[in-house]
Amino acid sequence: MPEDKTEQMALLPPFMVSIKGEELAVRDALGQFLSALQPLSLSVEEAGTVELVLAEVLNNIVEHAYPEADTAGFITIACAHRQDGLHLQITDEGKPMPDGIAPLGQRASLDVELDDLPEGGFGWFLIQDLAKDVLYQRIGTENQLTMRLAVAVQPTAAS
Amino acid sequence: MQLSTKTEEQLCIVSVQEDRIDAAVALEFKDAMREQTENSPATVILDLSQVQFIDSSGLGAIVAAMKSLGTDRKMALAGLTPTVERVFQLTRMDTVFSVFTTLDGALDELRH
Numbered sequence: 419m420p421e422d423k424t425e426q427m428a429l430l431p432p433f434m435v436s437i438k439g440e441e442l443a444v445r446d447a448l449g450q451f452l453s454a455l456q457p458l459s460l461s462v463e464e465a466g467t468v469e470l471v472l473a474e475v476l477n478n479i480v481e482h483a484y485p486e487a488d489t490a491g492f493i494t495i496a497c498a499h500r501q502d503g504l505h506l507q508i509t510d511e512g513k514p515m516p517d518g519i520a521p522l523g524q525r526a527s528l529d530v531e532l533d534d535l536p537e538g539g540f541g542w543f544l545i546q547d548l549a550k551d552v553l554y555q556r557i558g559t560e561n562q563l564t565m566r567l568a569v570a571v572q573p574t575a576a577s
Numbered sequence: 578m579q580l581s582t583k584t585e586e587q588l589c590i591v592s593v594q595e596d597r598i599d600a601a602v603a604l605e606f607k608d609a610m611r612e613q614t615e616n617s618p619a620t621v622i623l624d625l626s627q628v629q630f631i632d633s634s635g636l637g638a639i640v641a642a643m644k645s646l647g648t649d650r651k652m653a654l655a656g657l658t659p660t661v662e663r664v665f666q667l668t669r670m671d672t673v674f675s676v677f678t679t680l681d682g683a684l685d686e687l688r689h
Contacts (some may be wrong), residue, residue: 441601445597463659469630470663473630473632474633477600480600526668528669533644535644535673537638537640539633544664544668
């Protein structure tokens with residue numbers, strides 16, 4: 419039987435990226451993460467989704483969980499590739515999320531005067547819009563955010 | 578933050594010479610834009626054709642740059658790469674700016 423290349427791609431082995439919770443380390447983390455995904459040959463759109471969601475998550479941690487740069491701890495991103503996409507677990511040891519849950523991330527209203535156009539608050543909207551199954555948990559002294567990105571999804575039909 | 582600016586009679590073109598506008602450079606971008614567009618003509622075209630990635634902080638900085646022009650001047654965006662364009666579409670910010678696929682397209686339309 420001829421092999422159909424699109425039929426079944428191997429799942430990527432699980433991997434982890436760990437960085438210091440600082441603004442400049444975020445770019446490093448994104449670079450490392452995307453190069454680890456290279457074997458999946460993601461489309462431009464899929465790679466953009468991964469980079470954008472992860473950037474928003476990491477920027478939020480740097481800004482809110484580790485507001486003082488000199489005491490910033492680590493951020494660890496663990497990635498498991500399953501049939502339904504990439505499962506991410508992002509862990510830090512910073513301040514807890516204010517309400518104990520991940521923000522809903524509503525789209526800001528743009529039907530306003532020029533001066534009142536929002537310059538922020540897009541981050542959680544983008545995360546909630548692009549990622550699935552977003553769950554925040556405070557476990558001991560750690561923040562743990564888990565989510566799924568529906569990219570590199572494997573066909574499920576049995577052959 | 579590398580920006581290059583070309584001023585014509587009715588408009589000025591600010592080209593971003595960076596591949597990212599993200600949280601690490603958002604403030605710098607905002608300041609550089611304010612400097613470049615001070616006393617600009619009525620139309621400012623922000624050429625983003627070299628920018629491969631923006632995050633929400635970068636988006637916020639672009640919005641801030643537009644707001645700093647006030648109500649008498651306008652900002653148009655040109656040359657959005659696919660990932661950048663998507664951020665504008667997802668947040669509906671593409672409805673707030675005039676968006677042109679290419680810089681030439683923007684010039685054709687806005688020079689008149």
